[in-house]
Amino acid sequence: MTDFGSRLNRRTLLKGSAATLAAYSVSPMLIGRAQAQGADLANVHEYAAATAKELAGGRSITLTILQPSGSLGNVKPVADEFTKATGINFDYVEVPMGEINQKVLLEAVSKSGAFDLALPATFGVPDMVESGILVNLDEYAKKHQPADYQTDSLFTVGDYYKGSLYGYQTDGDTYLMFYNKAWLEDEAEQKGFADATGMTLQVPETWEELDAMMAWFHRPDEGKYGGALFRTQYFIAWEWWGRFHAKGFYPFADDMTPQIDNDAGVAALEELIAASKHQYPGARTNGLFENFEAYGEGDKFANIGWGGTQKYLHSDKSKMKDQMAFGNMPGGMVDGQLLRTPYFNWGWNYVVNAQSTEPEIAYLFSLFACSPAMSTIAVRDPAGYFDPTRPAHYSDQSISDTYSASFLEAHRASMKDSIPDLYLKGQGEYFDELRVAIAAADSGTKTAAKALSDCASAWTRINRRMGRDSQQEQWLFLKSKYPSDVRDRLK
């Protein structure tokens, strides 16, 4: 027997045949997986659904989603598509918008597994991670997420905590400015404004310009008001955050020392207080929806808000429909150059509950829901509040009709260069102190310097309680995620 003949006996032949047969039977699956992993962005939703179906293996599965009230119109159409493709069903638990983060956090105590997925506000994700509620999605992402899935999205900073993935952004909540176009383009106003201030009446680039314009147009005797910028405690801090960053500073130094009470912070607050005089009478008491309605009356020059604001203002309920110009949140002049600091200050993230019995399927639904094709369906809902996050959304005709092309242009530019919110553990506490301080200064019970100094002391105490080293680790990570041209100029 030759060497070859000695090796090719009956047993080896049978083994070889069995292996070949097995390879043939398994190959479609392997090929399918290989294709799915290599799936491009355009068909990631198909891959996610197919893989979820395979994982479900014919079992009857119902995923429960904990979501903020009012978002059903955004979530359900997508979930229905998933059900159609996989046979996996959904239950929806809606909780008030302002309470969803607390409800998710309570899962750390109850460990009930009452929901598989949640849609908390992005700024609450760090607290949820630290409390151990959320599944670290790194491994799933490595396994299933196409390479360009995150780079395609215009804002993903809030999806990560200390370098790990914990969710997918599903709402483009960048802060934008709305202006009364007719007033801006009025030639007599333009001349009068230029004569009085030496500035050009156009969509303002800086806070200084905006403040001057609000002061110029504030004529209560004529029934005209400079602005409808929020002056209620909950919303007021975001404006200051923008004003402060536009002066060229981070809120913390690298060693976590608060910088908010420096000269720039105090100046930003004093300017905000001065601008309060040029807001409409309801600015101090009206909440979000009252703000939409008030600006929709057409007697105010400027407003600040999100995509949801535009959905109302671009509807037939508003006198401002097609009467607005849009802009990023104003910036500031730093070292003689314009520094733009658009700001992403809300957003909703799909996250997976660590107590879920089907975490991988829940993850795959997140991947599905935030894919370009499916998130376009979600954003299309005119009654919902998920705003565009991906380039595909901006080219969708239905979305364009809902928001208007000019708004989407400003929105896209703002999303791309937005600075993140304070994604630290205890964000709510930091911001609560900041809100109280700013509202106290704005209402005159404290000076700007005293209010911010008190706030900085409170922040130092929060740092100590939260663990300075841990906070510093996340802060340095967060800093590294600021848009590069902003990062280079902030101190």
Add this chain to the structure above:
Amino acid sequence: MSEDVKNQTGGDDTIAPPASRRRLIPFNVALVLPAQLTVMAVVVVPTLIVLWLALTDWQPTQGVPWWQADMIWFWNFVDLWYDERFTNAVWRTLFVVAVCIVIELALALGLALLFVEEWWWKRVAVSIIILPMMIIPVDAANAFFMLFNDLGPINHLISIVTGEPFQFSWLSHPTGAMVPIMLCEIWQWTPLMFLMVLTGLMSLPQNQVRAAIALGASPARIFRRIMLPLLSPVIGIAVLIRSIETFKIFDPVYILTRGQPGGATETISMYMYNGAFVYFRMGYIAAAALIVLVLVVSICLAMSRSLKRYS
């Protein structure tokens, strides 16, 4: 005793315990023991837990059970000492208590004096007066929210009375916002004070009053020199009860301002609600609760001691 005999009689178990052992739990103690144990369970045990929590920085969201929380000893108390919002909230609450109780007492006394005598629709009038007390506090607060809104009827009414357009943001003004909060509290709880004072007035011994009338004393003098001293124990109790209740004021603050603007209307309950149920700082708020408990108990003891001395 042989083993057989022991088995027949049921062994040592059937022998009655000695008298000294029987007296370990006397019958009267056994009767109150369940109640005492219940009180221990619902008062002492939670208090001990609060004491423990106050020495930790436990937050339920840390993912560890409270009994495994890291001990930080007295840091919470140190932080509270420097926490201006906390100290301001305590002072503000004391201010609210003082103002509300004085006004409620004055109104209750005045009303009660009107109702001492019998008149034909007295019962109907009493029923109407005590109605606010029966309204759910959140609803009452909501009514005041509507009244004091920027475009609400109060501003409108003032405009009509003064003949000038009146625009005042009651709910966002740092001092003005306390007005609707306190008015709501006074409106809702004066009836309780009124009922207590009226009961006291109606049970006053009439001999001295009749004697004073016979001697020609004026009604004011009778009230000041006879009725008020006799009524003081009842007033003391009413003030004590209402002070404790007002110290816990929450509903009007939550509905009307949520402590805004800039914490200018934040009372101690609102502060604790935010700390415990919005930011889950259980350890810190446990420490704050202990301080407040000591404060309230001290004030109540002082009040009851003076009441006893006066009685």
